[in-house]
Amino acid sequence: MSTFKAPKGTYDLTPPDSAKYLAVREAIAAPLKNSGYGYIETPGFENVELFSRGVGESTDIVTKEMYTLTTKGGDHLALRPEGTASVLRAALEANLHKAGNLPVKLWYSGSYYRYERPQKGRYRHFSQVGAEAIGTEDPALDAELIILADQAYRALGLRQFRILLNSLGDKECRPLYRDALQAFLRGLDLDEETARRIEINPLRVLDDKRAEVQKQLVGAPLLRDYLCDACKAYHEEVRALLTTAAVAYEDDEKLVRGLDYYTRTTFEFVHDGLGSQSAVGGGGRYDGLSEMIGGPALPSVGWALGVDRTVLALEAEGITLDIPSTTAVFAVPLGEEAKRVLFAVVTRLRRSGVAADLSYGSKGLKAAMKAANRSQARFALVAGERDLAEGLLQLKDMESGEQEPIALDSVVETLTSRLS
Incomplete structure (x- = not known):
């Protein structure tokens, strides 16, 4: 009789390795707890609609990677593929935004699920720590979250990571860019699925990692050339605040991230020691997500950092965490x-x-x-x-x-x- 094994693309955390993961979670959470963020926990599954509306119908996450199920009662549910939509749903349901103290600052930690081709650093079940600041439009919040993630990584001893930064504009200026990008992309030799994506969400084509696609994207119009004055000023303020805090970043005009809900500030933490799966975390501003899922206008910003990827980054830099013995x-x-x-x-x-x-x-x-x-x-x-x-x-x-x-x-x- 054969023994059961963990499902393909997943892993078990067992001592002593699990102590490393706990230490990483605690190191990421520490600066958040010190900055007014309260802990929130949401179910491991949600209504499918929450993700198809919030994350986006055209994203790989929704079209290819989401684990979905139909309950005996006929409800269509999905294992959560990311944290932001769930946290915002929970905050709205609990009326946290009506308590009179905006932004609502929340942090969370948990497992997320995506049906992907398993490889090192990319699993079907993975662990993240995330943070969201809900209900306020302020470049200082965007900068604060980037600085807190930088602080967490540095507290762990990481040095070989980079912060990539971009602005995706807003509902005023992005449509102009979208039109220009679509016109450019329609002239390329792309496969049927990618051509379909041009019509639904052309920015996602920029995020395509395939060499044959990236080669054709040389000369594509850049979003920065289409930003309205308000978005330009907002982005400059984020950059200035990071510089004042002595947090180094790199401008990356092609950075779009993989989710439809981002507006204005978008950022990614990458580690060059991890090969193709170099992103250890990322996030950005999502001013329209609350309305997409049926809530009031609540401009918000947040990030999620991968615990598994952070552990790999520590190994790549040869960093051994000082984990005290569990027994005295x-x-x-x-x-x-x-x-x-x-x-x-x-x-x-x-x-x-x-x-x-x-x-x-x-x-x-x-x-x-x-x-x-x-x-x-x-x-x-x-x-x-x-x-x-x-x-x-x-x-x-x-x-x-x-x-x-x-x-x-x-x-x-x-x-x-x-x-x-």
Whole structure:
């Protein structure tokens, strides 16, 4: 009988590697928590319409990559392929925008699902940390989010990433650019599906990664030449704020991102050590998304950073995170009476805030000390019958190897003092 395996294109996170992913999530979340962003959690699936309207009918995500299902009750649902539409839906449903304190600042973390061709750095199930600032049009918010992501990456030790920046214009100036781009693209030799995309969302053609398409895009009209004065001024303010904060960025006139809802500021974090899957995160402003999904006008901006991709970026730079051991004290009982006593000691240590573990089963001293070593505990507590008869335990410093007797009735106080 064969054992079950994780579905193709997915992965399990198991210790000790999972500690790395947790540390990355915490590092990305830390600057957000420090900047007024509150945590939000949404379901793993939503109404299909939320994504087809919000993300866009013409995007690869909706046309090719979304996992959809029909429930027994006839509802059409989709596993969430991205986070922004879900978070905005939840904020609208909870009327957070009516609480009187705009922008509504939210951060989230979770798994997302896309039916893609699996390869390193591109999975069918992946993990992201995201942030959204909902309900205010202000270049300072766009700059703030880019700066917070930069801060998170630098706190992890990453240095070889770049920030690409562009403006996609707004409903005033983008139609003019769209017309010019369509006229240019219609003259190219493109396959049927790409030609169809020209009519639905021509900006997405610029995002086509195929060499034969990119070769033909040389000389395509640039969005920056069509920006209205308001969009130009807005973009200049974002750039100026980033420069003042000493955050380096590169202007990229072809950056469009893969979702239909972006307006004005759009940005991507890329890491050159990751090969073809170089984007570690990205985002932008999405001023019209709320209306697309049936809400009021709520100009907003946000990003999502890939946890899996960030871990790969750390590996590419050879960065080892300093992850503290999950165990500070490992108790080794020798005999049944010793186990009862040490179990009580471990329970008291845990209640005092000390990370403690115990050798379970009936291991001998040698096997139990191997387990203590593997736990990376700072101290081992060893108890045998003779020690207990004298009211003592043996305390071993796992770094120096030194061992000394300590009084059983003051063990918790002794250990909390030494570990502090």
